[in-house]
Amino acid sequence: MSYDPNAHPINPLPWVVWALVLPVIAMEAILSLGQQGILGGPAAVGWRMAAFQDYAFSGQVLDWMLANGRFPPEQLLRFVTYPFLHAGVTHAVFVVVFILALGKMVGEVFRAWAVLAVFFGSAIVGAAAYGLILNDPVPLVGGYPAVYGLIGAFTFLLWVRLAGTGTNQFRAFTLIGFLLGIQLVFGLLFGGGNDWVADLAGFATGFLLSFVVSPGGWGHVRARLRHR
Template sequence: MASVKYSRQIVIALIVICTAIEVSLLLADFGLVGSGRLRQTVYEYAGFWPGLLRTWQPNYDAQPYLMFVTYGFLHSGIAHLLINMVTLWSLSGAVIRRVGGRGFVLLYGFSIVAGAIGYAFLNTTPVPMVGASGALFGLAGGLLAWSYVDRYTAQQGLWPVAQAIVLLIGLNLVLWWAMDGHLAWQTHFGGFLGGWMIATVIDPRPRERKT
């Protein structure tokens, strides 16, 4: 129980960090703290900019590398933040019960990077990208990978796994339409694949399932 409690504290810390950043930027947007350009400046230094992988000049030497992680702690507004943090809290419990705190950190961290790689390879515009959704789709990919292994080993039907994947694809299509194409689906795709792959490395053994 103590281990699970400690692991949940890691999730709470992630939520607090993301929330603190977005609240600070929101206060700056309303002119209550700092500069009115704070959000733009933070995006310029910590968002994921595809152009930096080509010919653009970085603001600092390590930016083309660090942005593969830093983008995952930024959000585009309070609604974006709330949706992602609620999703993080919802998915993290099952991951922690399966692989503990270290496994969660590995899965979450790898998925952040994988989401950025997906955006870097599949995106065709210079538009920057922010948000934790790459890591969140990685958590979903990891959970579905374990479910696949468990059900396949137990010779149970794989339809629930396929159904969940179809649901995620449908969700992305709906969001892409609702957001008039301004959805980083490439990040979701990269995060999901990365999460699926690293999950089978973190815990490749099947677990018993109740029929």
């Protein structure tokens, strides 16, 4: 067996994963340090709430835009800024871990633009579902809808692989079933919001978008299914 002394002991992350993770880390670091009074002085304690006010997704703002037929760019921006805002350090850490893990697995197969399409497409559709299906005044923050989109893309990769081997394709949905089950249990035990609507919409978006943005697209999927 040959040994390459220049080989990385750990496969490096695709650059697009760092491009998604670093803003989350930077934003949470600034808001947390401000909240603790370490950065920005006394006024910084309110930075998180101010950021929520300006950049979190709001179903009420969406209702206003649809009712008035007006779509100011600064309000539309909320669809792509809310995934980088979090309720606290723990919230942000879990999102970062998921993006690193799933982004690596998806990013090693998908092109960078496809990873971005899945991430932001899932965030946008997740927010739209949250705003249109629910009448929840609580703003939507956090990267989970986009993370669930990456889970959808990862599920797609497993689904295609299982299709090529003739194995039961429903096994590909084990991860999403497990995560939704945990979310349900935590919601029943500790109470929870309606974020699951955005998460589920994000998963469906990531899975369906993968038919288009994955290498080879739908043609590759059809070929795999044909050779089962």
